[in-house]
Amino acid sequence: MASFLIIISSVLPLFLIFILSKFRNPRSKLPPAPRGLPIIGNLHQLDTSNLPDHLWQLSKRYGPLMSLRLGSVQTLVVSSARMAKEVLKTNDAIFCSRPVLTGQKKITYGYKGLILTPYNDYWREMRKICTLHLFTSRRVLSFRGDREEEVMLMINKIKSQIVTSSSSSSQVVVNLNESVMTVTSMIICRMAFGKRDGPEMSRFHGLLLECQAVLVHFYFRDYFPLMGWIDHLNGSMARLEKNFKDMDAFYQQLVDEHLNSENRPKNMQHDIIDILLQLKNDNSFSLDLTFDHIKAIVMDIFLAGTETSASVVVWAMTLLIKNPKALKRVQEEVRNAVGNKGKIDEDDLPKLDYLKAKTLVYVNSWAIGRDPEYWEKPEEFEPERFLGSSYDYKGTEFEFIPFGSGRRGCPGMSIGATTMELILSNLLYAFDWKLPDGMKGEDVDTMTTPGLVLHKKNVLYLVAVDNKIDPNN
Numbered sequence: 001m002a003s004f005l006i007i008i009s010s011v012l013p014l015f016l017i018f019i020l021s022k023f024r025n026p027r028s029k030l031p032p033a034p035r036g037l038p039i040i041g042n043l044h045q046l047d048t049s050n051l052p053d054h055l056w057q058l059s060k061r062y063g064p065l066m067s068l069r070l071g072s073v074q075t076l077v078v079s080s081a082r083m084a085k086e087v088l089k090t091n092d093a094i095f096c097s098r099p100v101l102t103g104q105k106k107i108t109y110g111y112k113g114l115i116l117t118p119y120n121d122y123w124r125e126m127r128k129i130c131t132l133h134l135f136t137s138r139r140v141l142s143f144r145g146d147r148e149e150e151v152m153l154m155i156n157k158i159k160s161q162i163v164t165s166s167s168s169s170s171q172v173v174v175n176l177n178e179s180v181m182t183v184t185s186m187i188i189c190r191m192a193f194g195k196r197d198g199p200e201m202s203r204f205h206g207l208l209l210e211c212q213a214v215l216v217h218f219y220f221r222d223y224f225p226l227m228g229w230i231d232h233l234n235g236s237m238a239r240l241e242k243n244f245k246d247m248d249a250f251y252q253q254l255v256d257e258h259l260n261s262e263n264r265p266k267n268m269q270h271d272i273i274d275i276l277l278q279l280k281n282d283n284s285f286s287l288d289l290t291f292d293h294i295k296a297i298v299m300d301i302f303l304a305g306t307e308t309s310a311s312v313v314v315w316a317m318t319l320l321i322k323n324p325k326a327l328k329r330v331q332e333e334v335r336n337a338v339g340n341k342g343k344i345d346e347d348d349l350p351k352l353d354y355l356k357a358k359t360l361v362y363v364n365s366w367a368i369g370r371d372p373e374y375w376e377k378p379e380e381f382e383p384e385r386f387l388g389s390s391y392d393y394k395g396t397e398f399e400f401i402p403f404g405s406g407r408r409g410c411p412g413m414s415i416g417a418t419t420m421e422l423i424l425s426n427l428l429y430a431f432d433w434k435l436p437d438g439m440k441g442e443d444v445d446t447m448t449t450p451g452l453v454l455h456k457k458n459v460l461y462l463v464a465v466d467n468k469i470d471p472n473n
């Protein structure tokens with residue numbers, strides 16, 4: 001049996017969607033399901049404009065374990081903490097694999113990475129390599145300077161826009177999605193290959209966006225095996241091939257630069273490509289690391305690490321601007337914690353209890369996070385519920401699993417959590433935030449777009465008002 005967490009969602013640890021074997025026994029008993037059509041099953045019934053909400057509504061009718069048929073693929077949808085525990089803990093070994101899908105197979109060099117790789121001996125060895133060498137606390141700490149520097153660059157950029165804008169009121173409208181996405185991808189670029197600037201980097205960001213699109217694209221062959229020819233006819237396969245070739249050429253160039261690194265000072269040779277090249281030379285694992293493995297892991301880190309953290313911050317700002325009381329409280333906390341220091345650094349984060357309770361609450365907004373068996377007033381934005389409570393997000397409490405759980409749980413949790421807290425706290429520290437003229441809190445929507453990460457559908461534009469604290473203090 002294969003399983004797959006379709007939505008690596010920083011925002012909505014909501015529905016665990018598991019794809020069962022395409023070749024299951026047709027007489028086996030499946031959980032309740034909406035009635036589907038021959039051949040396409042339930043595909044036509046899925047409202048992808050807000051899939052989590054739609055699945056949640058369906059789960060109220062068909063139960064916390066519901067089955068859906070997507071073409072020839074039988075799928076289970078898990079929508080309660082109790083069922084999540086059954087799947088992720090009791091039956092973790094059965095459900096921790098991933099399905100083989102066209103876009104993912106191609107982009108991951110035939111599953112040479114970690115995230116999308118089916119559960120097998122290869123995955124186990126790869127997970128060991130990553131856990132022992134890429135995601136240790138020492139390694140997370142070694143990238144601290146990169147994170148802090150990039151966050152301050154973002155804050156300074158917004159400040160400079162305020163200065164250069166013609167407005168006399170020290171404020172500017174900020175596209176939060178863009179600002180936050182830029183800072184998270186710069187942090188990951190520096191971690192992964194030690195640089196952030198240059199014309200090839202802006203091309204890379206375009207390629208990465210296209211890569212995410214081809215990954216979640218609907219390929220007929222995945223759901224209707226006899227109709228794979230349509231993927232050629234409609235250009236999907238050519239588009240996938242092109243993106244793979246472009247990404248591969250970009251990564252190969254980086255690997256080559258790292259191999260010819262006489263010009264790079266030794267103390268700068270600590271990015272992920274350096275580490276992987278070193279491991280390749282050491283030859284101390286049962287699998288022979290090739291350049292394709294290295295490129296697949298770098299790909300994973302981009303796919304797993306960029307949009308997740310960015311999306312969390314955008315959702316957090318969305319909920320805060322809709323809840324002025326919570327916004328005021330969290331800003332007071334952040335500013336009281338550091339006074340006039342000028343910025344929040346990573347040493348300050350442990351002091352920010354309310355900020356953490358806030359970043360916890362938004363990941364808690366759908367299905368499992370709305371399970372009335374576990375949560376009082378589950379749909380209300382109440383960061384206070386996490387204050388002084390023992391909830392953590394490490395996957396041991398099944399009513400709350402933003403980073404997944406079990407053997408496939410997120411190994412980048414610590415990097416992800418630190419990055420999002422650092423960005424959010426500095427945005428709240430440096431600026432007062434308000435809605436653009438004429439808008440009210442209720443006008444800010446919470447619609448989502450489906451994908452590897454569940455993003456806010458419409459861009460969040462907010463007005464940043466300079467709080468006159470000098471970040472370069």
Ligand code: HEM
Pocket residue numbers: 005007008009010011114115116117127300301304305306308309312401402403404405406407408409410411412413415416417420
């Ligand atoms: C707020 C940020 C993040 C969130 C919410 C998040 C969430 C998740 C989730 C839900 C999973 C799937 C777990 C499962 O299948 O049970 C996952 C897997 C993964 N994440 Fe993260 N993640 C974040 C940041 C990061 C970062 C920064 C990195 C790396 C630098 C990373 C690397 C990975 C990898 C490699 C996997 C695959 C693990 C495997 O399949 O064995 N994540 N993440």
